[in-house]
Amino acid sequence: MAQKPSIPKGTRDFGPVEMAKRNYIFNTIREVYALYGFRPIETPAMENLSTLMGKYGEEGDKLLFKILNSGDFRSAVTPDEYAERSSAQLAPRFCEKGLRYDLTVPFARYVVQHREELQMPFKRYQIQPVWRADRPQKGRYREFYQCDADVVGSDSLLNEVELMQIVDEVFTRFGIRVCIKINNRKILSGIAEMIGAADKIVDITVAIDKLDKIGLDNVNAELREAGLSEEAVAKLQPIISLSGTNDEKLATMRTVLAESETGLKGVEEVAFVLQSLQASNLKNAIELDLTLARGLNYYTGCIFEVKALDVQIGSITGGGRYDNLTGIFGLPGLSGVGISFGADRIYDVLGQLDLYPRETQSGVSLLFINFGASEAACCLRLAAEARRAGIATEVYPDSVKMKKQMSYANAQQVPFVALVGESEMAEGCLALKNMATGDQQRVTIAEAIAIIKDFSQSK
Amino acid sequence: MAQKPSIPKGTRDFGPVEMAKRNYIFNTIREVYALYGFRPIETPAMENLSTLMGKYGEEGDKLLFKILNSGDFRSAVTPDEYAERSSAQLAPRFCEKGLRYDLTVPFARYVVQHREELQMPFKRYQIQPVWRADRPQKGRYREFYQCDADVVGSDSLLNEVELMQIVDEVFTRFGIRVCIKINNRKILSGIAEMIGAADKIVDITVAIDKLDKIGLDNVNAELREAGLSEEAVAKLQPIISLSGTNDEKLATMRTVLAESETGLKGVEEVAFVLQSLQASNLKNAIELDLTLARGLNYYTGCIFEVKALDVQIGSITGGGRYDNLTGIFGLPGLSGVGISFGADRIYDVLGQLDLYPRETQSGVSLLFINFGASEAACCLRLAAEARRAGIATEVYPDSVKMKKQMSYANAQQVPFVALVGESEMAEGCLALKNMATGDQQRVTIAEAIAIIKDFSQSK
Numbered sequence: 001m002a003q004k005p006s007i008p009k010g011t012r013d014f015g016p017v018e019m020a021k022r023n024y025i026f027n028t029i030r031e032v033y034a035l036y037g038f039r040p041i042e043t044p045a046m047e048n049l050s051t052l053m054g055k056y057g058e059e060g061d062k063l064l065f066k067i068l069n070s071g072d073f074r075s076a077v078t079p080d081e082y083a084e085r086s087s088a089q090l091a092p093r094f095c096e097k098g099l100r101y102d103l104t105v106p107f108a109r110y111v112v113q114h115r116e117e118l119q120m121p122f123k124r125y126q127i128q129p130v131w132r133a134d135r136p137q138k139g140r141y142r143e144f145y146q147c148d149a150d151v152v153g154s155d156s157l158l159n160e161v162e163l164m165q166i167v168d169e170v171f172t173r174f175g176i177r178v179c180i181k182i183n184n185r186k187i188l189s190g191i192a193e194m195i196g197a198a199d200k201i202v203d204i205t206v207a208i209d210k211l212d213k214i215g216l217d218n219v220n221a222e223l224r225e226a227g228l229s230e231e232a233v234a235k236l237q238p239i240i241s242l243s244g245t246n247d248e249k250l251a252t253m254r255t256v257l258a259e260s261e262t263g264l265k266g267v268e269e270v271a272f273v274l275q276s277l278q279a280s281n282l283k284n285a286i287e288l289d290l291t292l293a294r295g296l297n298y299y300t301g302c303i304f305e306v307k308a309l310d311v312q313i314g315s316i317t318g319g320g321r322y323d324n325l326t327g328i329f330g331l332p333g334l335s336g337v338g339i340s341f342g343a344d345r346i347y348d349v350l351g352q353l354d355l356y357p358r359e360t361q362s363g364v365s366l367l368f369i370n371f372g373a374s375e376a377a378c379c380l381r382l383a384a385e386a387r388r389a390g391i392a393t394e395v396y397p398d399s400v401k402m403k404k405q406m407s408y409a410n411a412q413q414v415p416f417v418a419l420v421g422e423s424e425m426a427e428g429c430l431a432l433k434n435m436a437t438g439d440q441q442r443v444t445i446a447e448a449i450a451i452i453k454d455f456s457q458s459k
Numbered sequence: 460m461a462q463k464p465s466i467p468k469g470t471r472d473f474g475p476v477e478m479a480k481r482n483y484i485f486n487t488i489r490e491v492y493a494l495y496g497f498r499p500i501e502t503p504a505m506e507n508l509s510t511l512m513g514k515y516g517e518e519g520d521k522l523l524f525k526i527l528n529s530g531d532f533r534s535a536v537t538p539d540e541y542a543e544r545s546s547a548q549l550a551p552r553f554c555e556k557g558l559r560y561d562l563t564v565p566f567a568r569y570v571v572q573h574r575e576e577l578q579m580p581f582k583r584y585q586i587q588p589v590w591r592a593d594r595p596q597k598g599r600y601r602e603f604y605q606c607d608a609d610v611v612g613s614d615s616l617l618n619e620v621e622l623m624q625i626v627d628e629v630f631t632r633f634g635i636r637v638c639i640k641i642n643n644r645k646i647l648s649g650i651a652e653m654i655g656a657a658d659k660i661v662d663i664t665v666a667i668d669k670l671d672k673i674g675l676d677n678v679n680a681e682l683r684e685a686g687l688s689e690e691a692v693a694k695l696q697p698i699i700s701l702s703g704t705n706d707e708k709l710a711t712m713r714t715v716l717a718e719s720e721t722g723l724k725g726v727e728e729v730a731f732v733l734q735s736l737q738a739s740n741l742k743n744a745i746e747l748d749l750t751l752a753r754g755l756n757y758y759t760g761c762i763f764e765v766k767a768l769d770v771q772i773g774s775i776t777g778g779g780r781y782d783n784l785t786g787i788f789g790l791p792g793l794s795g796v797g798i799s800f801g802a803d804r805i806y807d808v809l810g811q812l813d814l815y816p817r818e819t820q821s822g823v824s825l826l827f828i829n830f831g832a833s834e835a836a837c838c839l840r841l842a843a844e845a846r847r848a849g850i851a852t853e854v855y856p857d858s859v860k861m862k863k864q865m866s867y868a869n870a871q872q873v874p875f876v877a878l879v880g881e882s883e884m885a886e887g888c889l890a891l892k893n894m895a896t897g898d899q900q901r902v903t904i905a906e907a908i909a910i911i912k913d914f915s916q917s918k
Binding site for chain 1: 462463464465466467470471472473474475478479482493494495496498499500501502503504505506507509510521522524525526527529530531532533534538541542544545546549550553554555556558568569571572573576578580582583588590592601602610613614615617618620621624735738739788789822823826829835836839840843846849850851852853854856857866867870871
């Protein structure tokens, strides 16, 4: 016998039970996006490598899955060249295409390519898989879904406000309690400027970003290693350890950043977003967190991240404002802002907190047991009536032992089973069994439909 | 300025309008599958090449998109080997993975890999993209969706019956009039046997399959070229030209195939399926077509294909019974039967016949015009109320010229626009404009919600 087949490491199969849960997540996010006027798009799994390369840093280029040119790919590289070149040099010669690494770069490419057809501001959402040749580990996959929403072509902070409302609404629908953290890249730039280390902004944000994980002393050590003077490190302390309400923090930062135009602009942007949200009664807390940095360098304004309160897990949603993402494709001056829900982590959180709705766990509502050819013919007709009434229904296809058919019903968690034997056929009725209570009654198909509909609505 | 970016040939972007239509297609198919007890699964885009190679014939192997091994792929092939080998020989050395070519082979792999968890019969549907390095041409893409449903682990012909009911239901919901064609591979084998050319079964089916396209004379010429004797060709004539009702055709075939056990079995299988379907009052005609062959060699029993009656286009759905698909992965003896809807062709047919429902064409129901900061703050609150009532709503994010905002509303085909200026704010109301009629009235947000809901329901 052949070896049991398998799938590439870091990839997953999703069976019916997992699919029901995942669809619950995607549909919830989709519904809320649509409620706010975001409209769906899809882009191809494969993009030209020229679109993808250089957009995710050197490390990102290595993590791109590249697709071998079809046909005679070998003709692009002579044996002499092959002997002299490295894998990294050869890959772009053998491959013109790669699998998308995220949804943001394909979106920027989409906006530039279709700019003549698009009405600005353009609000799109996109829920599709992405692929990264990362080392697989717990909770990290080589194929995973992203659920992004972005607005391009509008500088207005109302977009930030609405995205935070969306985040609040989605997690409220899920029943997951979260804290939404907000910061602004201009504030971080202002801080770097203020302590005389504008050129060290990346090092500073990377170090501060780790505060939760490694503690204040280690953060300070990293700052010194990055070349910050003792004076600069000292100046940073009140900012890193800043506490109090959002209003208190904003007041402090207005003082600290009094001489940085950029910094003050960041403070006012955050103040506007927080103030607008106050009026809209979010169900979840939103907190100005000056240590929030977000790794991606294309962010230029507000940035946000969402933490679950009741489960220990990394950020489950994130996003921010980027002022020039389409510039790399030749269309400068188009500002955008977006968020991305982390479906895989949300999946885990919903599971750990046992928050999946009951209906995500079952298949059909009614199964007809098969007692033989003539009975099955009768069941087909009755099943058609149930389906016309909108009830998902199966007829067991084989007239095998009753026990086997009932164990199928149990495994599928079917709530009702219909038995149609000779006497039921003669009387034009069926025996309807409630699988939870064991109750069995003789009813017409119309009565059975009413009972099942009643049951589904009462769930 | 950089060159305008593009996507790989044979791939497509789907914008909001196309997405709405595609989702209408996928959701309709999904709903009907679920109504019959099929449950969704998803498999990874990448499969091991060992899973895919050799399953689609030599031509198929060439059409697989192969993924370059990440990291140091070059170390697998020395410069000497590189100099000596062809592209076809090198590809499997540089690549361990490929993109899936269809959903059937990954499904067979899935069933074998997860057989201990699966309850038989296992009814699954799967709607995912597949990739083929075909030469792109009109209506043929390198990335396209398949919408498959299969049952494995049951020999019962009731599965064939239900799949035909599903086909009938899906096209009835679409409003596309179709003819469902059915045949059986055992009948074709019986015919080949009967004319003394059992070894020529493939040539015979390929030739007969072309009857519609090239006519009887050319089919006969092909049969002779394939090495069939004049006697065999003569014997085939009454079968190829067979006409009449399904019952008349079945009666003839029972006589013609009287001495072929296999052939007779095929006839009885088709007779059972047709008889069962007669009782279920299909909306569309189903026709026994002895010239239907279907290219794929794994089919062993009933085969079917669907033709649109009102549009000139190839088959828009197809499928059949296969007795040993999981055998290639080491699990013999598991019979399956499935269908696949051709989403891209259905998309074209719905478009040509103008059958898309109206609601697949619009975005939100309500847009708030933005007159400035304080008005916008008020609009945010009113928009939140409309959304709580389930009405998809946008607030235009920038306070730009009225004309620009109204042209956005027109482009998005928004049915209602809300205007909230100083006087409306003072009175706690809004001016609601019906974009189709031009009517404008002063109402409270509660009244506006009622009007919009009324409008949506009356559509």
